[in-house]
Structures are given as C-alpha cells and as structure tokens.
Amino acid sequence: MANIQFEEEDGWLSCHLSEGETPILTLAARKPEAQPAPRCRMQPFTVRGGHLLRSEMIMSERDQAASTDGRAVRLELGDHPLAQELRALTLGKMASYQYCPRFQAVLTPVVESFAV
Numbered sequence: 001m002a003n004i005q006f007e008e009e010d011g012w013l014s015c016h017l018s019e020g021e022t023p024i025l026t027l028a029a030r031k032p033e034a035q036p037a038p039r040c041r042m043q044p045f046t047v048r049g050g051h052l053l054r055s056e057m058i059m060s061e062r063d064q065a066a067s068t069d070g071r072a073v074r075l076e077l078g079d080h081p082l083a084q085e086l087r088a089l090t091l092g093k094m095a096s097y098q099y100c101p102r103f104q105a106v107l108t109p110v111v112e113s114f115a116v
Helices: 081-088
Strands: 003-009 012-019 022-030 039-042 045-048 051-054 057-067 073-077 097-107 112-115
Touching: 022 081, 073 081
Parallel strands: none
Antiparallel strands: 003 012, 012 022, 022 073, 039 057, 045 051, 051 112, 057 097
C-alpha cells in the first residue's frame, strides 16, 4: 500500500506518493480556476493478459479546468523502484492536464479487446 498526501500552497496543488519512507513521486500543478462543465465521454485503453482493452468512461464533471501550459506542471521522481521504472520510460513533456475538484465517473466493462 502506498501513502498519498495532497497539499495546496502558493497556488500549487501537490500530490505526494510514497511507500513507507521511500518517495515514489510528487506531481504538482498550478491550481486553475474551475468552471462548471458538461458531461463527457472518454475511452481509456489498458493492457491485460496480452490484450489491449478498450472501455468507456462517462464523466459528469461538476467543476473543471484544463491547461496546456507546460510550466504549470512539475513531476519529481523519487528513489523507489516504481520511480525508476517511470524514469526509464523517458517521459516527454506534458500535453495538457485537467483539474476536476468535483466530478462523478462511470467506467463501463470492456467494450473491445485486441491481441497485442
């Protein structure tokens, strides 16, 4: 089990993830001004048992904001083995992030499955 702590300071929202005393990562983003938003649909993809799985997620956001400003997000990786795996992915820059302080979501069962 991992420890998750959230904090807000100087207009930044931060999420600290650790296992015991070992930091995994800290993800921080500038807190944008959230506005009422309509319902939307997303199609998340996951891999399990050698298959690419597509589901549908229906989100009913109450308040939402988005940003494409790469300077508004910081990711710091710790020394945990999971952080080492993330570091090995050589992640690129953030394309966008979404801030939803209040929302509801429904994840459907798998809609399609493709062998990989």
